Amino acid sequence: MLAPYCEGATAEEPVVRLGHEAADWWAAQGVEVQHHGSLVVTLARDRRELDQFARRTTGHRLVTGADLAKLEPHVADRHDPRCGSKMRPISTRARRWRICARSSKTAARGSRKRTPHQAAPELAP
Protein backbone atom coordinates (compact mmCIF):
# COMPACT_ATOMS: atom_id res chain seq x y z
CA MET A 1 0.00 0.00 0.00
CA LEU A 2 1.29 3.41 -0.99
CA ALA A 3 -0.92 6.11 0.50
CA PRO A 4 0.86 9.47 0.49
CA TYR A 5 -2.37 11.46 0.74
CA CYS A 6 -3.61 9.50 3.74
CA GLU A 7 -0.23 9.70 5.43
CA GLY A 8 -0.55 13.48 5.38
CA ALA A 9 -3.01 13.20 8.27
CA THR A 10 -0.16 12.48 10.66
CA ALA A 11 3.15 12.67 8.77
CA GLU A 12 5.36 15.66 8.00
CA GLU A 13 5.05 17.41 4.64
CA PRO A 14 8.12 15.77 3.02
CA VAL A 15 6.53 12.33 3.46
CA VAL A 16 3.55 13.34 1.34
CA ARG A 17 5.57 15.22 -1.29
CA LEU A 18 8.39 12.69 -1.66
CA GLY A 19 5.94 9.83 -1.31
CA HIS A 20 4.26 10.84 -4.53
CA GLU A 21 7.31 9.61 -6.44
CA ALA A 22 6.87 6.11 -5.14
CA ALA A 23 4.06 4.60 -7.22
CA ASP A 24 5.62 5.49 -10.58
CA TRP A 25 9.06 4.38 -9.42
CA TRP A 26 7.88 0.97 -8.26
CA ALA A 27 5.85 0.55 -11.46
CA ALA A 28 8.98 1.33 -13.48
CA GLN A 29 10.76 -1.53 -11.67
CA GLY A 30 8.13 -3.97 -12.86
CA VAL A 31 5.98 -4.01 -9.72
CA GLU A 32 2.27 -4.18 -10.42
CA VAL A 33 0.80 -0.96 -9.04
CA GLN A 34 -2.94 -0.46 -8.89
CA HIS A 35 -4.49 2.97 -8.37
CA HIS A 36 -7.70 2.50 -6.45
CA GLY A 37 -7.25 5.08 -3.71
CA SER A 38 -8.17 4.37 -0.11
CA LEU A 39 -11.51 4.34 1.58
CA VAL A 40 -11.46 6.16 4.91
CA VAL A 41 -14.25 5.39 7.33
CA THR A 42 -15.08 6.06 10.94
CA LEU A 43 -17.60 4.82 13.40
CA ALA A 44 -20.62 7.12 13.58
CA ARG A 45 -19.78 8.27 17.11
CA ASP A 46 -16.32 9.38 15.91
CA ARG A 47 -17.56 11.50 13.04
CA ARG A 48 -15.31 14.39 14.12
CA GLU A 49 -12.28 12.23 13.45
CA LEU A 50 -13.30 12.08 9.81
CA ASP A 51 -13.68 15.85 9.62
CA GLN A 52 -10.28 16.29 11.21
CA PHE A 53 -8.74 13.81 8.80
CA ALA A 54 -10.28 15.70 5.87
CA ARG A 55 -8.86 19.00 7.09
CA ARG A 56 -5.36 17.60 7.39
CA THR A 57 -5.27 15.93 3.98
CA THR A 58 -5.99 16.72 0.34
CA GLY A 59 -7.25 14.86 -2.68
CA HIS A 60 -10.37 13.33 -1.19
CA ARG A 61 -14.09 13.46 -1.63
CA LEU A 62 -17.03 12.49 0.48
CA VAL A 63 -18.76 9.28 -0.42
CA THR A 64 -22.44 8.90 0.30
CA GLY A 65 -24.27 5.63 0.77
CA ALA A 66 -25.03 4.92 -2.89
CA ASP A 67 -21.48 5.74 -4.02
CA LEU A 68 -20.07 3.64 -1.23
CA ALA A 69 -22.19 0.68 -2.19
CA LYS A 70 -20.71 0.82 -5.69
CA LEU A 71 -17.13 1.14 -4.44
CA GLU A 72 -17.08 -1.30 -1.56
CA PRO A 73 -20.33 -3.20 -1.12
CA HIS A 74 -19.04 -5.15 1.88
CA VAL A 75 -18.26 -1.96 3.75
CA ALA A 76 -21.48 -0.26 2.64
CA ASP A 77 -23.46 -3.04 4.31
CA ARG A 78 -22.31 -1.65 7.63
CA HIS A 79 -23.03 1.97 6.86
CA ASP A 80 -26.12 4.02 7.18
CA PRO A 81 -26.87 5.34 3.68
CA ARG A 82 -28.37 8.47 5.18
CA CYS A 83 -25.17 9.48 6.94
CA GLY A 84 -23.46 11.02 3.98
CA SER A 85 -26.30 13.22 2.85
CA LYS A 86 -25.77 15.69 5.66
CA MET A 87 -22.08 16.11 4.89
CA ARG A 88 -20.68 18.49 2.35
CA PRO A 89 -18.84 16.69 -0.45
CA ILE A 90 -15.11 17.27 -0.58
CA SER A 91 -13.28 17.70 -3.86
CA THR A 92 -11.84 14.73 -5.67
CA ARG A 93 -8.38 14.31 -7.02
CA ALA A 94 -8.16 12.06 -10.01
CA ARG A 95 -6.11 8.89 -10.12
CA ARG A 96 -4.96 8.53 -6.53
CA TRP A 97 -7.98 9.97 -4.91
CA ARG A 98 -9.15 9.11 -1.51
CA ILE A 99 -12.63 8.79 -0.27
CA CYS A 100 -14.20 9.72 2.99
CA ALA A 101 -17.15 7.80 4.20
CA ARG A 102 -19.03 7.52 7.43
CA SER A 103 -20.18 4.45 9.18
CA SER A 104 -23.40 3.69 10.97
CA LYS A 105 -24.12 3.06 14.61
CA THR A 106 -24.55 -0.57 13.67
CA ALA A 107 -20.86 -0.75 12.95
CA ALA A 108 -20.06 0.92 16.26
CA ARG A 109 -21.46 -2.03 18.18
CA GLY A 110 -18.71 -4.28 16.91
CA SER A 111 -15.87 -2.39 18.55
CA ARG A 112 -15.84 -1.85 22.26
CA LYS A 113 -12.14 -1.62 22.95
CA ARG A 114 -11.03 1.78 24.13
CA THR A 115 -7.34 1.46 24.81
CA PRO A 116 -5.30 4.35 23.40
CA HIS A 117 -3.65 3.26 20.22
CA GLN A 118 -2.34 4.65 16.99
CA ALA A 119 -2.33 2.93 13.66
CA ALA A 120 0.84 2.75 11.65
CA PRO A 121 0.35 2.12 7.97
CA GLU A 122 2.82 -0.37 6.64
CA LEU A 123 3.56 0.15 3.01
CA ALA A 124 3.85 -2.62 0.54
CA PRO A 125 3.66 -2.51 -3.23
Place this chain on the structure above:
Amino acid sequence: MIDCRGLAAQDALKDLRGVKGEMIVLRSRDVTLTRPVRLLHPRFPLYIVPRGDGIFMLGATQIESGERGRASARSVMELLSAAYALSPAFGEAEVIEIGADARPAFPDNLPRITRKGDTLHVNGLFRHGFLLSPAVARQVAGLVLRDNERPELYHEDHA
Protein backbone atom coordinates in the same frame (compact mmCIF):
# COMPACT_ATOMS: atom_id res chain seq x y z
CA MET B 1 29.98 2.38 2.16
CA ILE B 2 26.22 2.88 2.42
CA ASP B 3 24.77 1.63 5.71
CA CYS B 4 21.06 0.79 5.39
CA ARG B 5 20.77 -1.60 8.33
CA GLY B 6 17.61 -0.09 9.76
CA LEU B 7 17.22 -0.50 13.50
CA ALA B 8 20.39 -2.60 13.68
CA ALA B 9 22.36 0.60 13.06
CA GLN B 10 21.55 1.95 16.52
CA ASP B 11 25.19 1.28 17.38
CA ALA B 12 26.16 4.05 14.97
CA LEU B 13 23.10 6.33 15.11
CA LYS B 14 22.36 7.40 18.66
CA ASP B 15 19.06 9.17 17.83
CA LEU B 16 17.59 6.13 16.13
CA ARG B 17 14.76 4.48 18.08
CA GLY B 18 12.38 1.60 17.51
CA VAL B 19 8.62 1.98 17.09
CA LYS B 20 6.89 -1.32 17.45
CA GLY B 21 4.25 -2.34 14.93
CA GLU B 22 1.99 -5.36 15.06
CA MET B 23 -0.03 -6.75 12.18
CA ILE B 24 -2.29 -9.67 11.37
CA VAL B 25 -2.88 -11.48 8.09
CA LEU B 26 -6.32 -13.00 7.58
CA ARG B 27 -7.89 -15.17 4.92
CA SER B 28 -11.57 -14.71 4.21
CA ARG B 29 -13.68 -15.78 1.25
CA ASP B 30 -16.65 -13.84 2.59
CA VAL B 31 -15.22 -10.33 2.34
CA THR B 32 -14.26 -8.49 -0.83
CA LEU B 33 -12.43 -5.17 -0.83
CA THR B 34 -10.94 -3.53 -3.90
CA ARG B 35 -8.90 -0.86 -2.09
CA PRO B 36 -7.31 -0.31 1.33
CA VAL B 37 -9.79 0.76 3.98
CA ARG B 38 -8.78 2.95 6.91
CA LEU B 39 -10.88 3.01 10.01
CA LEU B 40 -10.41 6.22 11.96
CA HIS B 41 -11.09 6.16 15.64
CA PRO B 42 -9.81 8.43 18.44
CA ARG B 43 -8.29 5.48 20.24
CA PHE B 44 -7.77 2.97 17.52
CA PRO B 45 -7.24 3.75 13.83
CA LEU B 46 -6.64 0.75 11.60
CA TYR B 47 -6.22 -0.14 7.97
CA ILE B 48 -7.07 -3.26 6.04
CA VAL B 49 -5.19 -3.95 2.84
CA PRO B 50 -6.69 -6.48 0.41
CA ARG B 51 -3.89 -8.55 -1.11
CA GLY B 52 -6.04 -10.63 -3.40
CA ASP B 53 -7.10 -14.28 -3.20
CA GLY B 54 -8.98 -13.60 0.02
CA ILE B 55 -5.89 -12.41 1.89
CA PHE B 56 -6.16 -9.28 4.05
CA MET B 57 -3.51 -7.54 6.07
CA LEU B 58 -4.62 -5.67 9.20
CA GLY B 59 -2.23 -3.10 10.47
CA ALA B 60 -0.78 -1.78 12.45
CA THR B 61 -0.08 -0.70 15.95
CA GLN B 62 2.46 1.98 16.73
CA ILE B 63 4.06 1.62 20.12
CA GLU B 64 7.15 3.39 21.40
CA SER B 65 9.24 0.30 21.91
CA GLY B 66 12.20 -1.26 20.19
CA GLU B 67 10.95 -4.72 21.07
CA ARG B 68 10.81 -7.07 18.09
CA GLY B 69 8.84 -10.19 17.38
CA ARG B 70 6.30 -10.27 20.19
CA ALA B 71 2.71 -9.34 19.45
CA SER B 72 0.73 -8.57 22.59
CA ALA B 73 -2.68 -10.08 23.27
CA ARG B 74 -4.16 -6.59 23.60
CA SER B 75 -2.90 -5.49 20.21
CA VAL B 76 -4.15 -8.63 18.49
CA MET B 77 -7.53 -8.26 20.19
CA GLU B 78 -7.83 -4.64 19.16
CA LEU B 79 -6.83 -5.23 15.55
CA LEU B 80 -9.33 -8.05 15.22
CA SER B 81 -12.08 -6.09 16.98
CA ALA B 82 -11.70 -3.21 14.57
CA ALA B 83 -11.77 -5.53 11.56
CA TYR B 84 -14.89 -7.13 12.95
CA ALA B 85 -16.46 -3.69 13.35
CA LEU B 86 -15.77 -2.97 9.70
CA SER B 87 -17.29 -6.23 8.57
CA PRO B 88 -18.59 -9.00 10.86
CA ALA B 89 -17.57 -11.50 8.19
CA PHE B 90 -13.99 -11.04 9.39
CA GLY B 91 -15.09 -12.89 12.52
CA GLU B 92 -15.04 -16.10 10.48
CA ALA B 93 -11.69 -15.38 8.83
CA GLU B 94 -8.68 -17.65 9.24
CA VAL B 95 -5.73 -16.12 11.07
CA ILE B 96 -2.71 -16.80 8.86
CA GLU B 97 -0.05 -14.71 10.49
CA ILE B 98 0.53 -12.47 13.49
CA GLY B 99 3.59 -10.31 13.02
CA ALA B 100 5.50 -7.84 15.15
CA ASP B 101 8.65 -5.87 14.55
CA ALA B 102 10.15 -2.46 15.26
CA ARG B 103 10.50 0.34 12.72
CA PRO B 104 13.61 2.53 12.70
CA ALA B 105 12.76 6.17 13.38
CA PHE B 106 14.52 9.41 14.23
CA PRO B 107 12.93 11.93 16.63
CA ASP B 108 11.11 13.77 13.81
CA ASN B 109 10.08 10.50 12.14
CA LEU B 110 11.72 11.59 8.89
CA PRO B 111 14.49 9.73 7.04
CA ARG B 112 18.07 10.95 7.37
CA ILE B 113 21.13 10.62 5.20
CA THR B 114 24.16 11.11 7.42
CA ARG B 115 27.85 10.99 6.49
CA LYS B 116 30.35 9.63 9.01
CA GLY B 117 33.81 9.21 7.55
CA ASP B 118 33.53 7.00 4.48
CA THR B 119 30.08 5.74 5.43
CA LEU B 120 26.72 7.12 4.38
CA HIS B 121 24.08 6.18 6.92
CA VAL B 122 20.63 5.95 5.35
CA ASN B 123 17.97 5.27 7.91
CA GLY B 124 14.82 6.30 9.76
CA LEU B 125 12.22 5.52 7.13
CA PHE B 126 9.84 4.73 9.98
CA ARG B 127 6.55 3.33 8.66
CA HIS B 128 7.19 4.71 5.19
CA GLY B 129 9.69 2.22 3.80
CA PHE B 130 8.09 1.51 0.45
CA LEU B 131 6.69 5.02 0.18
CA LEU B 132 9.94 6.90 0.73
CA SER B 133 12.69 4.51 -0.37
CA PRO B 134 12.58 5.68 -4.03
CA ALA B 135 13.10 9.32 -3.03
CA VAL B 136 15.71 8.45 -0.41
CA ALA B 137 17.61 6.24 -2.86
CA ARG B 138 17.52 9.00 -5.48
CA GLN B 139 19.04 11.44 -3.00
CA VAL B 140 21.71 8.97 -1.91
CA ALA B 141 22.61 8.32 -5.55
CA GLY B 142 22.90 12.06 -6.14
CA LEU B 143 25.25 12.34 -3.21
CA VAL B 144 27.42 9.41 -4.26
CA LEU B 145 27.62 10.56 -7.87
CA ARG B 146 28.22 14.16 -6.75
CA ASP B 147 25.18 15.42 -8.67
CA ASN B 148 23.72 16.87 -5.50
CA GLU B 149 26.02 17.28 -2.50
CA ARG B 150 23.27 18.55 -0.18
CA PRO B 151 20.10 16.56 -0.78
CA GLU B 152 16.98 17.48 1.18
CA LEU B 153 17.25 14.58 3.60
CA TYR B 154 20.96 15.11 4.28
CA HIS B 155 21.48 15.47 7.99
CA GLU B 156 24.53 17.23 9.37
CA ASP B 157 26.03 15.04 12.08
CA HIS B 158 27.35 17.13 14.95
CA ALA B 159 27.92 14.24 17.30
